[in-house]
Amino acid sequence: MTVVRGLFIAQRYSAMLLAPFVLIHLALIIIVVRNGLTAEEILSRTNGSTLWFVFYVAFVLAVTVHAPIGVRNVLNEWTRLSGGVVNVICLCLALLMLSTGLRAVFAVT
Amino acid sequence: MLKVSIWRGVDEGEFIDYEVPMRANQTVLDIVTEVQRNQEPDLAYRFACRVGVCGSCAMTVNGRPRWTCRSHVNDVIDGDRLVLEPLRSHPRIRDLVVDLAPFFETWKGSGAVFKPSATRDDKPVKITADDPARKNADAGIECINCAVCYSACDVVSWDKNYLGPAALNRAWTLVNDAKHGERKETLNKALGDGGCGSCHSMGNCTRNCPVGLSPSAGIAGLKKFALRGLPKVEKP
Structure with a gap:
């Protein structure tokens, strides 16, 4: 299997995960905001919750796989950067998303 | 009279206007031939079969x-006017003639070269007309290599790495062909750099294909195979 085919497959499968994840995430935000919960009330519900921990860790992992591959395609198609430079940029982006995403998950669960 | 503007030159050039008698049952090629034979003997254009x-x-x-x-x-006329230019996205040679060599090079990049899976001493593979893989191949096999889809494709126009719809359509027919000995290699090449992943699914290839093929469907099929693997075919 070629690298490009592997990235294509990874992006498609991560998209399959992200589709329901994003809907659940958006629904959650709307419900929380409409009910007027404070930050403390939200944290009291998420702290120690295995369900939300697993959900958001999976969410962050899926985003970390999906988004940098898409950005890689865009940069390869629209800029004159070399393939190696694009790969490094996208790897850094993936690491940034992973670290900030997991940091947020650990902070609220 | 019909007003015809024809591109004269290579990359640098200009449109020259001609007037051609309007006749019943004229094709655009008839118009170009009329101009070349009666008004502009050094007009360069390409044709062969006319059918x-x-x-x-x-x-x-x-x-x-x-x-x-x-x-x-x-x-195809717009009012009483025809504007004729060479196909886009190909290097121009002169007037209406383009160099199709880079277009055919893309076929190699997509693995769209048939490799036999058997020798003349082997029994031929039995392929039934209702075999699903054969039906897939049949749907794309009538390509006449005219490069219209390649020229119509916007991704080809801006992404020089993209193999284009014709080469990928050809790859699609081969990965569905039980007689092709390198189906896996062809699929990997068609899904490699500049392959199916670069297609934006705009459908210009399918909209403009003169023989009514759907390279878009073939590219979508190749993407499905990327996830599911190749379908089984009869062994030689």
């Missing part, structure tokens, strides 16, 4: 790529 088989007479007609031998003037 929609060889795929050599394609040009840009009033902004859209078309096979000129089967394009009736009445169907």
Whole structure:
């Protein structure tokens, strides 16, 4: 299997995960905001919750796989950067998303 | 009289206007031939069969790529005017003639070269007409290599790595062909750099294909195979 085919497959499968994840995430935000919960009330519900921990860790992992591959395609198609430079940029982006995403998950669960 | 603007030159050049008598049952190729024979003997254009088989007479007609031998003037004319240019996204040679060599090079990049899976001493593979893989191949097999889809594709126009719809359509017919000995290699190449992943699914190839093929469907099929793997076919 070629690298490009592997990235294509990874992006498609991560998209399959992200589709329901994003809907659940958006629904959650709307419900929380409409009910007027404070930050403390939200944290009291998420702290120690295995369900939300697993959900958001999976969410962050899926985003970390999906988004940098898409950005890689865009940069390869629209800029004159070399393939190696694009790969490094996208790897850094993936690491940034992973670290900030997991940091947020650990902070609220 | 019909007003015809024809591109003269290579990358640098200009449109020259000609007037050609309007006749019943004229094709665009008839118009170009009329200009070349009666008004502009050094006008360069390419044709061979004149009946929609060889795929050599394609040009840009009033902004859209078309096979000129089967394009009736009445169907493509804008008012009383025809504007004829070479196909886009190909290196220009002169006037209406483009260099198709880079277009055919893309076929190699997509693994679209048939490799036999058996020798003349082996029994031929039994393939039934209702075999699903054969039906997939049949749907794309009538390509005449006219390069109209390649010229119509916007991704080809801006992404020099992209193999284009014709080469990927050819790869699609081969990965569905039980007689092809390198189906896996062809699939990997068609899904490699500049392959199916670069397609934006805009459908210009399918909209403009003169023989009614759907390279878009073939590319979508290749993407499915990327996830599910190749379908089983009869072994030789």
